[in-house]
Amino acid sequence: MFLLVRRDLSQKYRKLKLGYLWAILEPLGMSVTMWFVFEILLGGRKMGGQPYYLFLTVAILPWWWFTSGISSSTRAFVGFSRTLPVSVLPTQFSVVRVLITRTFDFLFSLPLILFAMLITWTFPGIQIGYFFLAFVIQLVLMYGLSLLVASISALVPDFARIVRIILRAAFYLSPVLYSLALVPEGARSAAALNPLAGILTLYRVGWWPDEHVPMFGYVLSFGVSFFFVLAGIITFRRLEHRILKEA
Amino acid sequence: MARVHIDPDLPAAVEFDDVFLTMPRTKRRKGGGRSARLKRFAQETSRVSEPVLEGVSFTVAPGDRVAVIDRAKRGHTAEILRLAAGTLIPDHGHVRRSTEVIPILRRAGLINAKLTVRQNIFVIGILLGMSPDQITERMDWITSTAGLGKAIDSYARACPPELRRRIVWTVSMATQARVFATQGSLIVGDEQYREVGWAHVEGLAADGVTFLVAGQNAPVMERFCTRAVVLDQGRIVLDGTVAEALDLVGRSTLVEETEEQVEEDVDVLDNRAERDDFRAD
Numbered sequence: 437m438f439l440l441v442r443r444d445l446s447q448k449y450r451k452l453k454l455g456y457l458w459a460i461l462e463p464l465g466m467s468v469t470m471w472f473v474f475e476i477l478l479g480g481r482k483m484g485g486q487p488y489y490l491f492l493t494v495a496i497l498p499w500w501w502f503t504s505g506i507s508s509s510t511r512a513f514v515g516f517s518r519t520l521p522v523s524v525l526p527t528q529f530s531v532v533r534v535l536i537t538r539t540f541d542f543l544f545s546l547p548l549i550l551f552a553m554l555i556t557w558t559f560p561g562i563q564i565g566y567f568f569l570a571f572v573i574q575l576v577l578m579y580g581l582s583l584l585v586a587s588i589s590a591l592v593p594d595f596a597r598i599v600r601i602i603l604r605a606a607f608y609l610s611p612v613l614y615s616l617a618l619v620p621e622g623a624r625s626a627a628a629l630n631p632l633a634g635i636l637t638l639y640r641v642g643w644w645p646d647e648h649v650p651m652f653g654y655v656l657s658f659g660v661s662f663f664f665v666l667a668g669i670i671t672f673r674r675l676e677h678r679i680l681k682e683a
Numbered sequence: 684m685a686r687v688h689i690d691p692d693l694p695a696a697v698e699f700d701d702v703f704l705t706m707p708r709t710k711r712r713k714g715g716g717r718s719a720r721l722k723r724f725a726q727e728t729s730r731v732s733e734p735v736l737e738g739v740s741f742t743v744a745p746g747d748r749v750a751v752i753d754r755a756k757r758g759h760t761a762e763i764l765r766l767a768a769g770t771l772i773p774d775h776g777h778v779r780r781s782t783e784v785i786p787i788l789r790r791a792g793l794i795n796a797k798l799t800v801r802q803n804i805f806v807i808g809i810l811l812g813m814s815p816d817q818i819t820e821r822m823d824w825i826t827s828t829a830g831l832g833k834a835i836d837s838y839a840r841a842c843p844p845e846l847r848r849r850i851v852w853t854v855s856m857a858t859q860a861r862v863f864a865t866q867g868s869l870i871v872g873d874e875q876y877r878e879v880g881w882a883h884v885e886g887l888a889a890d891g892v893t894f895l896v897a898g899q900n901a902p903v904m905e906r907f908c909t910r911a912v913v914l915d916q917g918r919i920v921l922d923g924t925v926a927e928a929l930d931l932v933g934r935s936t937l938v939e940e941t942e943e944q945v946e947e948d949v950d951v952l953d954n955r956a957e958r959d960d961f962r963a964d
Contacts, residue, residue, distance in 0.1 A: 524770065524810070524811060
């Protein structure tokens with residue numbers, strides 16, 4: 437499995453002059469832009485914890501992992517359709533393969549947080565442990581969602597485009613640019629329905645302990661995550677024989 | 684977890700039990716082009732699935748060498764192989780197997796031009812269920828049998844389709860499985876390489892390895908197979924000797940094979956485009 441992932445990674449970066457640096461440069465560009473827009477151009481309004489650049493980076497990296505993982509999973513079965521007829525490995529391996537490749541991209545980009553910590557000279561407290569919890573939860577959530585998205589888009593190609601729209605909307609619906617604490621009281625439980633809300637908040641509490649949302653928010657958020665994982669696995673089981681026919 | 688369920692207590696090597704299968708008439712991902720969409724709009728082609736197998740039951744005993752023939756020119760014998768190997772799931776009925784079945788399909792199309800030959804061997808080997816250690820161990824055998832020599836560390840894009848077929852064939856054989864399901868010709872390559880292939884395959888046959896040979900390659904079937912199953916309209920119309928089967932179908936020539944090769948060469952070009960799609964977004 438890891439051998440296949442290594443092949444995918446080397447194949448992806450081999451042609452590029454800067455190679456693996458691109459795993460870092462893409463989210464870096466995104467976080468710098470966002471920081472410029474929301475801190476410099478629209479400064480004054482506090483969108484979230486300070487320093488804002490670090491606040492952004494901590495959420496943008498997982499977000500990048502999420503969005504690139506889900507959008508490439510739309511091609512998981514289609515992209516490997518040549519190998520599916522002969523592969524004696526479980527069908528879901530093509531999804532796992534894409535997911536792990538993207539996870540490595542994410543891990544490669546983590547030094548960016550270190551970089552942001554150094555230039556803002558802000559270091560996390562003991563609650564940084566939640567960062568790893570968030571990582572695990574996100575991994576599980578992405579496995580389920582990737583399965584769901586990959587299964588459906590193998591059968592309905594239009595679905596890949598729908599996913600792209602949903603992901604774009606999800607960027608603004610999730611607390612990447614802002615803090616969940618800024619959402620008005622009435623809308624907060626609606627915001628907590630977003631599985632990413634809980635995850636992104638957990639990533640941040642190491643630096644900003646006030647970011648914690650009430651227990652109820654986490655339960656809601658992770659409940660929805662769990663639901664997606666279940667939905668992904670069930671959908672895949674139901675559609676597996678049809679996916680294989682398309683290969 | 685494994686897709687392929689193996690039932691070691693089964694007396695037969697592979698058993699088809701009242702299998703029904705329908706397949707989509709055109710592959711969805713190939714229907715993406717504008718012309719294909721227009722055709723579908725004009726109802727010249729449809730997405731309706733067609734029945735491929737309708738209640739097929741037969742048993743392959745260990746050591747059998749079965750020719751699978753479809754009376755229709757463009758038959759669905761590849762689906763039978765995929766069902767046997769477990770890379771396709773029947774709509775109704777069951778396919779059981781007592782050991783791993785290695786499918787040998789899409790020979791040239793499996794090679795990824797962007798990787799080196801060695802990397803390709805690893806990737807294909809893993810897909811066929813070998814562990815990296817096993818592949819390393821059998822690498823020498825693969826290199827010498829496929830006649831790779833120095834080509835092993837060059838990029839596969841330099842390989843002609845003929846060599847690609849040889850590589851995939853050799854890696855499949857290196858799995859040392861007890862059951863093989865092959866499509867088209869059992870043997871690949873030029874005259875000289877065919878001899879190597881025949882020697883290997885006949886050695887395996889003498890050792891009691893089971894083969895399913897699909898397609899319409901009459902000479903190969905006559906020489907190699909001990910039994911034939913003929914399908915017509917998704918049903919078995921004959922299960923007997925190869926001679927009986929060929930009498931029924933009419934002796935077909937090797938035309939089928941050349942057609943298949945053309946198809947595979949197209950596959951190779953296709954492959955490049957498809958791989959490029961899997962890129963950084």
